[in-house]
Amino acid sequence: MTTLPPLLLVGAGRMGGALLAGWREQGLSRGFVIDPSLGAQSLACPNISVLADASLLPPDFAPEAIVLAVKPQMAAAVVPAYKRYVGKAAFVSIMAGKTVQGVSHLLGGSAAVIRAMPNTPAAVRQGITVAFAGPNVSDSQKQLGERLLTAAGEVAWVEGEAMLDPVTAISGGGPAYVFLLTELLEKAGLDQGLPPELAKRMARQTVVGSAALLAASPEAPEALREAVTSPGGTTAEALKLLRADDALPKIFKAAIQAAVDRSRELSG
Numbered sequence: 001m002t003t004l005p006p007l008l009l010v011g012a013g014r015m016g017g018a019l020l021a022g023w024r025e026q027g028l029s030r031g032f033v034i035d036p037s038l039g040a041q042s043l044a045c046p047n048i049s050v051l052a053d054a055s056l057l058p059p060d061f062a063p064e065a066i067v068l069a070v071k072p073q074m075a076a077a078v079v080p081a082y083k084r085y086v087g088k089a090a091f092v093s094i095m096a097g098k099t100v101q102g103v104s105h106l107l108g109g110s111a112a113v114i115r116a117m118p119n120t121p122a123a124v125r126q127g128i129t130v131a132f133a134g135p136n137v138s139d140s141q142k143q144l145g146e147r148l149l150t151a152a153g154e155v156a157w158v159e160g161e162a163m164l165d166p167v168t169a170i171s172g173g174g175p176a177y178v179f180l181l182t183e184l185l186e187k188a189g190l191d192q193g194l195p196p197e198l199a200k201r202m203a204r205q206t207v208v209g210s211a212a213l214l215a216a217s218p219e220a221p222e223a224l225r226e227a228v229t230s231p232g233g234t235t236a237e238a239l240k241l242l243r244a245d246d247a248l249p250k251i252f253k254a255a256i257q258a259a260v261d262r263s264r265e266l267s268g
């Protein structure tokens with residue numbers, strides 16, 4: 001694979017740092033990270049220098065992409081400093097809830113903006129990022145955006161930006177629901193009198209192992225679930241309760257709707 005073109009990463013926290021780790025493996029041209037919380041020596045990344053502020057960027061630096069990975073509430077204070085690259089570079093924003101129009105507005109109006117929603121398994125390159133390309137994004141910029149986001153795991157594109165609200169609720173927040181399930185399994189083990197260490201280990205490995213089985217198997221989750229559920233057996237008894245009156249599907253549907261509604265409220 002060819003070396004990545006010159007890049008500028010704005011914010012190298014959890015998400016930005018995970019992306020950078022993936023880009024490093026692809027090979028990086030000369031580039032910069034802007035993050036005031038990182039010391040200049042703190043990134044052992046060939047070709048990449050850390051600066052505390054956009055004003056310190058060399059005037060002749062010409063990035064092909066600028067990845068905006070600061071917290072959304074910082075956008076208004078941080079993003080306008082990169083106006084000088086509009087028309088020359090693609091902006092890839094992973095800031096939750098920040099619309100293409102909102103980011104473009106902060107950049108003076110006509111920027112090429114890709115809006116992307118990753119999720120936290122990005123930290124182990126097992127994330128899924130769903131992205132939307134704004135109207136000024138060229139095909140080659142979209143390809144570069146895909147290559148950059150692939151560093152966090154799988155990438156999918158949507159044609160309508162509104163789809164990023166359900167995406168936020170399902171894959172953005174999804175890891176939290178899976179972790180909650182893990183917590184609940186552990187708690188149930190404790191309630192049943194299992195030793196705490198065993199309850200924790202069982203809950204964790206059951207989720208990790210089930211995810212690995214799902215990843216390795218060509219079967220649908222329904223088939224994998226049915227394979228655990230003998231008619232009249234113990235799992236069937238538990239599932240009967242979980243699904244009585246559609247209990248779990250109903251609460252799950254309502255929970256996702258609440259997250260979608262909140263995503264719409266926060267968008268701007």
Ligand SMILES: NC(=O)c1ccc[n+]([C@@H]2O[C@H](COP(=O)([O-])OP(=O)(O)OC[C@H]3O[C@@H](n4cnc5c(N)ncnc54)[C@H](OP(=O)(O)O)[C@@H]3O)[C@@H](O)[C@H]2O)c1
Binds near residue numbers: 119
């Ligand atoms: N975590 C998720 O599940 C998730 C999922 C999808 C999207 N996102 C989005 O990803 C973005 C980053 O989230 P995160 O969890 O990686 O946050 P984070 O760990 O707080 O990272 C943000 C980084 O930006 C730095 N920063 C602060 N001011 C800056 C400035 N003026 N210029 C450049 N960098 C600056 C922060 O430094 P300080 O710590 O010193 O402030 C921090 O290192 C957010 O917009 C979030 O919405 C996150």
